[in-house]
Amino acid sequence: MPDNTTLGEKLAQQGISRRSFLKFCATMASLMAMPPTMAAEMAEKLAKVRRQSVIWLSFQECTGCTESITRSHSPTIESLMFNAISLDYHHTLQAAAGTAAEAAREQAMKENEGKYLVVVDGSIPMKDGGIYSTIAGVSNHDMLVETAKGAAAIISVGTCASYGGIPKANPNPTGAVPVSAIIKDKPIINVPGCPPIGPVMTGVIAHFLTLGTIPDLDEFGRPKVFFGDTIHDRCYRRPFYDQGKFAKSFDDEGARNGWCLFEVGCKGPTTHNACATVKWNGGVSFPIESGHGCLGCSEPDFWDKGSFYKPLSTGEWGGGAVLGAAVAAGAVIGVGAALAARKRQDKTSGGK
């Protein structure tokens, strides 16, 4: 049943005040690096929005993206986004099951034709006619094509939907492909990460709802506002990298002093994501701050690029050209340290 109340009316019904809403918009605008004066405009626009129909398709996924988006540092600020949208289909969150669930999806598609947002998590298997992942007897490929027909835009959340992710990792037994390999005629926003940061996902949806447009995307289809910088560019441990102070192994003196984790395998220099600024769990921390190097989980094919514990300069991540740009200043230190580190890693882990 279409819901014609505006978001503003809905919030008023729930006793959520206009000021709460303005506060939410101010926080969102700050998160998305918009000028603060946009918050009031955003609040006005968002209040008048009729709840956006969103259909969430889950394919070959681990549900990590849903886990991430449903966690919020405040029980109310991100949940506001769930008031702004009408989540008409979502395997984990919906109450309906079986044929009733599929009927809800089809009804939402019909009533909101051309206007609904499709969110996809998980990759799509293509081998053997796509039988390796089916929903209600329909292959993921067929369901994606059918659902995408009337969509306004598609958001691929997670590295699986954006680039293939873990199912696509060698030897890719199911023939997994990303959404962009199948849908060619709709705007697609990739929001990668394994999983992506919760506020990053809600920020992208908020952008679409308030401004009605796709945010500026980089060459991998990722919103520049969140994926424009590398982790290395914004890492608080950068001064240690610049001074050549590296942890040589976990829990050594350097590690305990919070030194750079380049030698224990940090992929920060070649990874684009918002972890170093937005951070995780409501800004508590991120992997490097907790003492573990970046895995590079928002980059395509990160599972197949060699060890998470060997330094970047040992060559599996695209070689000289990529690294030259990222680590030019520290190259001399980096290469020397890396060779020593590789020898150390091979010794301790038997060359793996």
Next chain:
Amino acid sequence: MSELKGIPIATAEAPLATGNALPIVHEIETLLNELVVSGKAASIDLRSLPMLPGDYEQLQQWLGEGEVSATIEAFGPTRVRETAVSGVWWVTHYNAEDQVVAEFIEVTYVPEILKTHPADARQAVETLRSRLSQSAETTEGDANAG
């Protein structure tokens, strides 16, 4: 294998500052002048700049404390403080767990979030009217019954 208590604890020194406080004060001067000349309000998002604890301290020293302090309860508290510089307000948004979610310096005659929205006031007139008329009916009823 050494015990947990065998690991030495090294404490860090006093918090650093990036030196961003003074440039912000200069920007405030420009914006405040604009407010006085053209009435245009503006905001500086403190989370958009690298700010260390020392920077916040310096900025607070520069701006001082004004006469007005307000707390808004909306999804957690929001503290609005007028600084000693008239027209410059410091707005800190907290979530329900008292964590800072956004922080702004607002250069304005009064911050937006303090004001009552016209639509809310319109709605309030209707509600108040109906409450008054209900109360009037009850009083008449009592008078007639008495």
